[in-house]
Amino acid sequence: MPSLNLQNLDWQGDVHWFDFEDLCLLLDVNSGAVHIIDAPTRAVLEELRAGEEHGTLTEADWLALLPRSTREWGAGTVLEVCQELAAKQAGGTLFTVDEAGRAYRPPEPSLQALCLHVAHDCNMRCRYCFAGGGPFGGERGLMSRETGYQALDLLFNESGSRPRVEIDFFGGEPLLNFGVVQDLVAYGRERAAATGKKISFTLTTNGLGLTPAIEEYLIENQISVILSLDGRPEVHDLNRRTVSGQGTYHLVVPREQHFVAAQGHRDYWVRGTYTSQNLDFTRDILHMVELGFRYLSLEPVVAAPEAEYAIKEEDLPRLAREYRYLARAYLEARAKGKPFNFFHFNIDAAAGPCLTKRLTGCGAGTSYLAVTPGGDLYPCHQLVGRRDYCLGNVREGILRPDLREDFRQAYVYNQPACSRCWARFYCSGGCHAANLAATGNLRQPAPVPCAIQKMRLEAALYVQVKEAVDG
Secondary structure, eight states: OEEOOHHHHHHTTTTEEEEETEEEEEETTTTTOOEEEEHHHHHHHHHHHOOOOOOEEEEHHHHHHHHHHHHHHHHHHHHHHHHHHHHHTTTTSSSOOOHHHHHHHOOOOOEEEOOOOOOOOSSSSSSTTEEEEEEEESSEEEOOOOHHHHHHHHHHHTTTTOOEEEEESSSGGGGGGGGHHHHHHHHHHHHHHHHOOOEEEEEEOOTOOHHHHHHHHHHHOOOEEEEEEEEHHHHHHHOBBBSSSSSEEEEEHHHHHHHHHHHHHSEEEEEEOOOOGGSOTTTHHHHHHHHOOOEEEEEOOOOOSTTOOOOGGGGHHHOEEEEEEEEHHHHHHHOOOOOOOEEGGGOSSSSSSSSHHHHTTOOOOTTTTEEEETOOOEEEEGGTTGGOOOOEEEETHHHHHHHHHHHHHHHHEEEEETTTTTHHHTTTTOOHHHHHHHHHHHOOOOHHHHHHHHHHHHHHHHHHHHHHHHH
16 A cells, blocks of 8 residues: 655645646646646645644555545545555655755856847837846947957857857847847857857847848848737837837837748747736737737836836736736637747746756856947846946956856755745746846845746646646
């Protein structure tokens, strides 16, 4: 007869169950397995969690430890539930213990990706822009090809044995310096061939500067493109404006539609930002689907709490309902044969990223750096311009190893609020820049983004289960 071994089980961080729409789901955090559970199973779990610490429970212990569940559901049902729980544990899909935290040590810094700010200028003035309209609080300017070459040299020299490196052309608006982008693509490919590595490129653009010639180049050179669009015309134009303050929806949508059609509806994401002014953002997702876009991401705004468009704690219940609505809309679209891909629903609970990626996230400051037009190095693009976070420059390399070590040590098990959280392997402790902005501490997660991440994860897990069950 199987037994339940609950020794060393952390009820807060090793298992998580929740109701979502028509299902109650049980996540085994450490294995990533997700189970659909019924009301008796939930009752047993709740009673076990509320009791004292347990060790190994045999069948003789079950009914004695579960009087409330036994009264409500009957001894036979409770025994069946416990037997099923024990079988899942024996199969390695439930009540697994987190062994990683006891032995994990973050790897030594090794560069994999650079965010090249080829333009600290922009042809738009978005109200919520963390770059302040392009210059990140400094002077407007463009990266020279020489600085770009030095950045690429640094990447290849500091990438060690990594077989693949990545470049994201960023700004401001990188298309304002497109000639340098072309030069750096050519130089990067030369260096990759000489060192036996593979290199990939991404370009993030507001779409305003897309032309047929630029489209052709991006497509022929297989550069992944992230296009900015916030959704409905009135939502987009509220925040994404020209230098003269006019809305840009009517300018960017035809260009972005043309680009996506020209490159065959692949290798792109349309990325938007939602704020407290459009908490009904599913309507924006569906609007973008109607425009013909299929690969979509919509992110909560990064803003100071006092900003009028900032998402606040009182908005969270509304957002929780919205993510449920989005999950329904996503599944309905697939059922009708008109699917779209929502970035944050793309999770693989059982076989996701490697452990280091799960525990350290984007690798800001260690495997990922941002480079300014002048060649200064920062842990990530959202911290550019904050001089106390400048790590060095492309000519001299890392000059602040102490600061880099701070980022290296800011992994999940070194963050008290995260080390026992059920979502730790998915959010990786949250965005470093968001944490610093909200709490001033790399190791203290920002409360509102943390809550949004959890509700988004529950929606993603539900979608994954429904797709598996319904085919």
